[in-house]
Each structure stands twice: as C-alpha cells, then as structure tokens.
Amino acid sequence: MENVGYKTNRIKRFLHRIPVRLIISVVAGLVTSFALSTLTHEVLHLLGIFPKPFKPIFDRQVLIISLFYHCIFAITGAFVTARVAQEKAPLNLGSINSTFSHFQK
Numbered sequence: 001m002e003n004v005g006y007k008t009n010r011i012k013r014f015l016h017r018i019p020v021r022l023i024i025s026v027v028a029g030l031v032t033s034f035a036l037s038t039l040t041h042e043v044l045h046l047l048g049i050f051p052k053p054f055k056p057i058f059d060r061q062v063l064i065i066s067l068f069y070h071c072i073f074a075i076t077g078a079f080v081t082a083r084v085a086q087e088k089a090p091l092n093l094g095s096i097n098s099t100f101s102h103f104q105k
Contacts, residue, residue, distance in 0.1 A: 044065070
C-alpha cells in the first residue's frame with residue numbers, strides 16, 4: 001500500500017514541474033498567428049488579390065504582400081505568447097511559427 005502513495009506523490013511532483021502556463025501561452029500564440037493569417041488569406045482570395053485556392057502564386061507583388069502580413073502576424077503571435085507566459089516562450093514560438101507557416105499554403 002505504501003508504494004501506491006509513493007507513486008501518486010511522484011506523479012504529482014512531476015505534474016507540478018510541467019510549465020503549463022508556457023504550454024498554454026505557446027498554443028495561444030500559434031492559434032492567434034494561424035487565425036489571423038488564415039483570415040487575411042481568405043479575405044484576399046475573396047477580393048481577387050490572391051488567385052483561387054490551391055493555385056500557385058507567381059506574382060511577385062502578391063508574394064511580398066503575403067510575406068509582409070505573415071511577418072506581422074508572427075510578431076503578433078509572439079506578443080500574445082509573451083503576454084500570456086511572461087517568460088521566455090516567444091523564443092520557442094518563433095521557431096515553431098516559422099516552421100508551420102510553410103505548411104499553411
């Protein structure tokens with residue numbers, strides 16, 4: 001019976017070491033960045049600035065517009081992460097966000 005209590009205490013100590021606030025903050029930053037980028041992308045499709053979905057983009061001006069707002073929204077996502085975490089999580093978000101932004105299109 002004493003082993004069960006020992007294992008329970010060990011699990012509780014492990015769970016208290018997990019930086020839950022950092023995890024929530026990074027997820028909040030990613031969701032913010034992804035939602036803003038997706039919404040802007042769809043609005044630009046509806047306005048006719050971007051080609052139809054799943055069609056390649058060859059126009060340099062459209063690519064520059066896309067790069068600009070993706071950078072702004074990545075910074076916004078990092079800001080949200082920093083405000084929620086109030087620690088060093090934006091450094092992690094920057095690398096994650098730049099990785100996932102390539103798969104969004």
